[in-house]
Amino acid sequence: MKNIINIIIIFFLITSSSYSNENLNNQILKNLRCLVCQGQTVQDSNSEFALIIKSVVKDKIKEGNNEKEIYKFLSEKYGDWILLNPPLKKNSYLLWFLPYLLFILGVIFLFFLLKKPKIRPKE
Amino acid sequence: MLSDLGTLFINGALLTSFSIIYFSFKELKISNNLVPKKIYKLSLFQLFFTISSFFVLLLAYIFSDFTLVNVYENSHTNKPLFYKISGTWGNHEGSLLLWINILVLFSSLFLFINKNRDKKFKILTLLFQNLLIIIFLVFLLSNSNPFSKLFPVPLEGLGLNPILQDPALAIHPPLLYVGFVGSSIYFSAALAALISKIDSQSLAISIKPWVLVSWFFQTVGILVGSIWAYYELGWGGFWFWDPVENSSLMPWFVMTALLHSILVLERRIGLYSWVIVLSILTFTMSVSGTFLVRSGILNSVHTFASDPSRGLFILSFLILMVFSSIFIFFKFAPNENKKYTIFSKESFIIANNWFMIFFLAVVLIGTLYPVFLDTITGSKISVGPPYYNLVLAPFLIPLLFLMTSGPNYKWVSNEAKSFFNIVLLLSIVFFIITFFIIEENSFLLNLILFFSIYLITQTLFDFYESSKKKNINISRIISHLGFGLLIFFIYVNHIFSIENNFNLKLGETKKMDNYTIKFNNLEQQSVKNYKSIVGYFNILDKKTSKSEELNPEIRIYDKPITITYEASIKSGLFSDTYLTMSNISDTDIFNIKFQVKPFMNFIWFSVLLLSSGGILNFFNRKKYEKN
Numbered sequence: 001m002k003n004i005i006n007i008i009i010i011f012f013l014i015t016s017s018s019y020s021n022e023n024l025n026n027q028i029l030k031n032l033r034c035l036v037c038q039g040q041t042v043q044d045s046n047s048e049f050a051l052i053i054k055s056v057v058k059d060k061i062k063e064g065n066n067e068k069e070i071y072k073f074l075s076e077k078y079g080d081w082i083l084l085n086p087p088l089k090k091n092s093y094l095l096w097f098l099p100y101l102l103f104i105l106g107v108i109f110l111f112f113l114l115k116k117p118k119i120r121p122k123e
Numbered sequence: 124m125l126s127d128l129g130t131l132f133i134n135g136a137l138l139t140s141f142s143i144i145y146f147s148f149k150e151l152k153i154s155n156n157l158v159p160k161k162i163y164k165l166s167l168f169q170l171f172f173t174i175s176s177f178f179v180l181l182l183a184y185i186f187s188d189f190t191l192v193n194v195y196e197n198s199h200t201n202k203p204l205f206y207k208i209s210g211t212w213g214n215h216e217g218s219l220l221l222w223i224n225i226l227v228l229f230s231s232l233f234l235f236i237n238k239n240r241d242k243k244f245k246i247l248t249l250l251f252q253n254l255l256i257i258i259f260l261v262f263l264l265s266n267s268n269p270f271s272k273l274f275p276v277p278l279e280g281l282g283l284n285p286i287l288q289d290p291a292l293a294i295h296p297p298l299l300y301v302g303f304v305g306s307s308i309y310f311s312a313a314l315a316a317l318i319s320k321i322d323s324q325s326l327a328i329s330i331k332p333w334v335l336v337s338w339f340f341q342t343v344g345i346l347v348g349s350i351w352a353y354y355e356l357g358w359g360g361f362w363f364w365d366p367v368e369n370s371s372l373m374p375w376f377v378m379t380a381l382l383h384s385i386l387v388l389e390r391r392i393g394l395y396s397w398v399i400v401l402s403i404l405t406f407t408m409s410v411s412g413t414f415l416v417r418s419g420i421l422n423s424v425h426t427f428a429s430d431p432s433r434g435l436f437i438l439s440f441l442i443l444m445v446f447s448s449i450f451i452f453f454k455f456a457p458n459e460n461k462k463y464t465i466f467s468k469e470s471f472i473i474a475n476n477w478f479m480i481f482f483l484a485v486v487l488i489g490t491l492y493p494v495f496l497d498t499i500t501g502s503k504i505s506v507g508p509p510y511y512n513l514v515l516a517p518f519l520i521p522l523l524f525l526m527t528s529g530p531n532y533k534w535v536s537n538e539a540k541s542f543f544n545i546v547l548l549l550s551i552v553f554f555i556i557t558f559f560i561i562e563e564n565s566f567l568l569n570l571i572l573f574f575s576i577y578l579i580t581q582t583l584f585d586f587y588e589s590s591k592k593k594n595i596n597i598s599r600i601i602s603h604l605g606f607g608l609l610i611f612f613i614y615v616n617h618i619f620s621i622e623n624n625f626n627l628k629l630g631e632t633k634k635m636d637n638y639t640i641k642f643n644n645l646e647q648q649s650v651k652n653y654k655s656i657v658g659y660f661n662i663l664d665k666k667t668s669k670s671e672e673l674n675p676e677i678r679i680y681d682k683p684i685t686i687t688y689e690a691s692i693k694s695g696l697f698s699d700t701y702l703t704m705s706n707i708s709d710t711d712i713f714n715i716k717f718q719v720k721p722f723m724n725f726i727w728f729s730v731l732l733l734s735s736g737g738i739l740n741f742f743n744r745k746k747y748e749k750n
Contacts, residue, residue: 026624030508039365043624044358048708083504084507084510085507098484099485103518106481109477110473
């Protein structure tokens with residue numbers, strides 16, 4: 001379990017490392033829902049709404065905002081519905097922690113189900 | 124005329140289903156071991172009626188009989204014949220009829236194949252299966268009748284959603300349905316097994332072929348859906364963690380868990396109750412998936428036939444089904460108090476189940492959480508690909524590791540094995556080579572790549588070892604190899620994908636680091652059921668100085684009026700070049716999306732490999748049972 005937590009922490013650190021502007025732009029657009037479409041990202045849509053968001057994001061990057069600030073700006077304006085990566089908030093604790101809780105419950109269950117190995121002498 | 128005939132056949136099917144239930148009940152009290160001929164005959168009649176009703180609907184579509192509301196709403200005389208046929212199941216009512224057809228077909232097949240099984244078990248399975256059939260027939264007749272009449276008869280139909288006019292999507296629903304509905308038979312058999320108390324081996328042997336078949340079709344169905352999404356939806360991905368995609372994946376996880384537990388059950392080692400729980404859960408997940416898709420409570424790119432009243436029916440049915448299954452389970456479940464030794468094959472299979480159920484839970488939470496949150500608090504959040512990637516990806520590592528070492532342990536033994544062997548060494552060498560080619564610095568990605576390489580190497584090594592001994596479990600090797608390759612290529616694809624969005628006018632050239640794209644020409648074309656604007660692009664790869672011609676389209680379908688953007692894909696062995704264009708309204712500027720997607724064909728191939736393991740096991744099953 002410790003290893004897994006370590007892996008997750010390292011993963012967070014690495015994914016938050018720097019990107020070039022073009023990549024950052026794509027990365028952000030991919031994590032935004034096109035609000036007027038059916039289940040499409042802003043990146044993949046050509047609706048007027050998506051075009052506006054695309055230009056907003058481009059400007060924000062030029063102004064020197066980072067990824068988090070842009071998400072925050074957009075979610076204040078359009079609500080959390082626009083973010084495909086749900087931010088960790090009071091209303092999403094369960095969403096983020098329930099899976100890990102279930103996984104640990106599974107470990108406890110397996111612990112009782114499995115016999116401890118006995119070291120048997122060779123016959 | 125066809126409408127009346129269809130309704131007649133449906134009523135015939137309903138009547139025979141009721142008679143089967145009636146005679147089955149009577150049979151339960153008679154204690155011999157022979158299922159009477161009467162029941163076999165009734166089952167054949169039932170099969171005849173349902174297949175005929177489907178055939179009638181098919182004819183109505185082929186001859187564009189607009190006296191049927193269903194045909195009027197979903198077809199058009201100008202549509203190519205192929206799509207007239209596939210239109211039969213390209214809508215809610217027709218697909219429900221197909222669903223019932225498979226339900227009935229499997230019910231009769233089960234009866235005829237398992238001639239030598241315990242009678243009580245067989246009759247009870249038939250009983251539960253026919254209850255399901257009746258519920259769906261009543262649903263069809265009362266809420267979603269494909270044979271409803273329309274008056275006055277219109278001259279022309281409304282046409283089929285053009286996104287659905289595609290060969291992959293024509294075969295995608297039937298494939299998935301065999302998977303979804305196939306699970307009904309082991310749902311019924313599981314409940315029957317509880318009540319009739321048949322032994323674990325008989326249960327395992329009687330449901331194994333159905334699990335294998337439904338798993339195979341489910342896997343291929345998901346594959347075809349992904350391929351379709353890749354070239355039709357125009358965003359260059361093949362999996363979006365969309366609620367509808369998730370609802371086809373959820374039963375898949377349970378089926379995969381079941382597929383593995385059956386191996387333990389077959390050897391009378393244990394897991395009797397667990398297999399029953401999984402069997403019930405698989406069908407529950409299938410029906411829930413259908414509910415989620417059809418009720419329209421989800422926001423998805425794949426929602427084509429949604430209506431709240433259908434949702435309500437399916438939801439009530441779901442609740443009824445779950446509660447009665449739970450009741451039957453707790454009333455009849457045998458007492459099992461077994462412990463399993465850690466270093467045995469069965470323990471690894473239990474670990475596999477733990478992971479599958481965990482994956483299922485994550486996908487279920489991710490899909491339903493926003494719906495519940497919205498209902499309870501009114502706040503809307505989205506759960507998209509980043510969530511699933513973040514939560515699931517780390518768990519691939521232990522899963523891959525367990526898949527690598529698990530199969531080489533023996534049943535009911537407790538012999539620990541050393542991990543340090545030639546295979547590990549080879550895998551490390553392969554990984555280091557890959558590492559220097561890929562130059563990826565994410566630690567997690569590298570770990571996943573390493574463990575998938577380890578799985579691939581170990582599986583190939585196992586193949587070599589067991590081919591010497593001539594007792595190869597070829598299906599396991601092929602499926603595990605397929606899974607290892609799948610994970611490996613998905614991540615390599617992810618790392619090497621190139622994506623560029625830009626605006627371009629006719630005649631302009633866009634220069635990028637490694638590619639130059641020239642917009643050469645624009646042409647209007649008129650095809651039978653749509654008009655299209657075709658762009659002619661030349662793409663020059665500066666590294667290899669090879670050039671390719673790509674022609675993305677904007678299509679305007681007239682029945683019903685819809686605009687679709689058709690990607691142009693040049694698919695090479697190692698890499699796909701992917702181009703879509705769309706016009707920016709009121710200008711002569713086009714938005715171009717250029718992508719390079721390496722190893723796409725390898726991803727498809729890996730899934731095919733994965734699924735073919737299942738079907739191979741199906742054919743080798745007999746050989747195995749004799750031992």
